[in-house]
Amino acid sequence: MTETAAAADWQAWQRSWDRQQEWYLPDREERFRAMLDAVEALVGPEPRILDLACGTGSISDRALRRFPKATSTGVDLDPALLTIARGHFTAESLFRAESRVAFVTADLRDPEWTRRLPHRHYDAVLTATALHWLRSEELSVLYGQVAGVLRDGGVFLNADHMPDPATPRINAADHAFQKERQARDKAAGTQDWVDWWETAARDAALAGPVAERFRIFGNPADGDHADGEVQSAAWHARALRDAGFAEARAVWCSVSDAMVLGLK
Template sequence: MTETAAARADWTAWQTSWDRQQEWYLPDREERFRVMLDMVEALVGPEPKVLDLACGTGSISARLLRRFPGAVSTGVDLDPALLTIARGSFEGESRAEFVTADLTDPEWTTRLPHRRYDAVLTATALHWLTNDRLRILYGQLAGVLRDGGVFVNADHMPDVSTPRINEAERLFRNARQEREKAAGVQDWEGWWREVAADPVLAGPAAERFRIFGNPSDGDHADGEVQSAAAHAGALRAAGFGEARTVWCSPSDAAVLALK
């Protein structure tokens, strides 16, 4: 991509449209981020070295650096379109860098610029992994964090023990989403159609579809979800000293693990 082409991209607009699309699914998304960063400050202080895992467009990094001027962030993702938006948005920001890496590659941690991090943060991403792959990843993250370091995973974590509550929440959520979609809010598929039509992002989007599949066909269809309790147990088994839920909604949760 040439500098001339890159200059035509409105990275702020892309970040805003990404946030609005994600909020269609997660109306309390900002509250999750606040709790995540509260826990980072409480456990490792206001100048953390952070690994933004499966970073997408850099949503966590943006909020991290805005809140903590002394923080630094490494964003890691495989998606070429989302990384293009992230790199364009953070151009000139010395506190942030972005690495292309596949989290299913056993050697992905060798691509990181730092040997140890104070915190690893991720949101709405790891449900794309199978449970077996997730357990392997948790073991790798225990090796990336320093002693006393913190990991937070905020994601879809349903509790199968409450089927009536889950069904009521699902119906309520679907009704809200239908109202908002009728009012013009983009969903996942609509957002990606807009990305693919953009002259700057069309190439990275085509590569993204080759890697992950087309959103209309159920990209990342092999992933699995687990309860927050299952995540906490897997993290303790991976070598973390403590792990528990620090935030939850009816369908999502944030699990924190301390090295």
């Protein structure tokens, strides 16, 4: 790590990422709480966690604070977000002291991505607001791979955009309500996705990783890089059962989002 990167305030970048995400997801902390409640209920308070499409490590950060004997492996392809994650956890002595967290660079569309993991099996695989970037057929394959890295009795939780197509009027009303809230918050100075990346690109410590990130995914200012599909919670539950999970169901929801749990 360069001297410039070493001097960066990674906790500040972590906080700014959280604020930007909360602009889209005002109930973000609630879903994290529900996620970790389910982990504790099903696999106990000392889980070995795989943080899938981990970004800056938001799930790992909350899990390791809640569970003092937990460990976590974060997996992502984004070099800029992984730079923030590694910097944040290196600077945070709570996690550094016992090497409780590690990060792996991998593309979840690579059929060999699980070979990069430091452990064969995990107690819990957790992800939030990430897998909607994948096409439905890619996600079905990924669910099978997730089942393969979970121990028997292990748990998978995916919190993401999962609107119910059977309620179009409810969906439209909530969409309009959220857009009005976002407009108010943005007028008050909250950064959206594009604003946040523009700020990161101007930062000396992140300019290189952000440029690399733009080469991989494209610049957010030029449009959405994702080619994914959004499916209902019921679709995700069926896909998990088809992938080998013994049980699967939604365990939390808002109008537009849901969290589906699969039990191995």
